[in-house]
Amino acid sequence: MLSKKCKYAIHALVYLAERHGKGPVQIGEIADSQKIPKKFLEAILLELRNNRILNSKKGKGGGYYLQRSPEEISLTEVIRLTNGPIALLPCVSLNFYESCEECVNEKNCTIRTTFLTIRDETLKILSESSLAALVKKQKKDRK
């Protein structure tokens, strides 16, 4: 399951994507509208900033805004940053590969291909979910 941190990050980013191009949005506003503890959100947004997803502006009139266009930010990237690997086993992870320490024989591992397939399918779906796609979907649903 996704951690709260990850869910908070996604919702905050979608909120920012909706307001993309309209200047910085303050942490407090995002926290209030998305019901996220403010101090916790602070740390999350900072991390997203340090990982080139967000930019920030200090001082009066400051806040956070997307560093790239909503089309170029996908859930894949957000989940990897805030929740870790997409794969269910370390030995089939693209970005966080590790052999399972208890693994007796990785090549002949019975379950490896099953979880490789799951990873591939999951990645396919996630990479189609950019922030832009999510915002578009949301607008449609509201009609």
Place this chain on the structure above:
Amino acid sequence: MLSKKCKYAIHALVYLAERHGKGPVQIGEIADSQKIPKKFLEAILLELRNNRILNSKKGKGGGYYLQRSPEEISLTEVIRLTNGPIALLPCVSLNFYESCEECVNEKNCTIRTTFLTIRDETLKILSESSLAALVKKQKKDRK
């Protein structure tokens, strides 16, 4: 990612599936061959037993064995028991449904359908992975 408990459970079950019909297998033998801490495995097998996946026999010549045929035990069931929900969000879980406590509006939730699709694809792959299928695959790989 899957917990060690879950990976241990899967590997132990595949081991038992290979020996299905040949009488009980002792915890110690499974633990040794799969590099699983024996005491931890004890607790896992007991839980699988209490959930109708395994049966056990006490005393000399005793051990654990599958309660059903390997065709009838799928990874879906094993993961749910030892790792929890398959879904990445509680609000799209079939067996562990809960609304996300921080959710502002579940019906119009931006990300719900994405994770619903992921759950469906994952379940499809997992349900095709019975213990029998895994054992069959393993034999093929060894050739």
Place this chain on the structure above:
DNA sequence: GGATTAGTCTACCAATTTTATAGAGTTAAC
């Protein structure tokens, strides 16, 4: 240039979950 606003950084911490281990108890076989 000082007051205010808003992000940054460091440190901390409680609760929960994970990954075990110890040891006494029970049952079955021989």
Place this chain on the structure above:
DNA sequence: GTTAACTCTATAAAATTGGTAGACTAATCC
């Protein structure tokens, strides 16, 4: 009645998660 093997209860270290406190820095506005 001894031995082999599962069962049950208790305990606990380590890691992760979710969250808070407070001092610091930078930008704006008057």
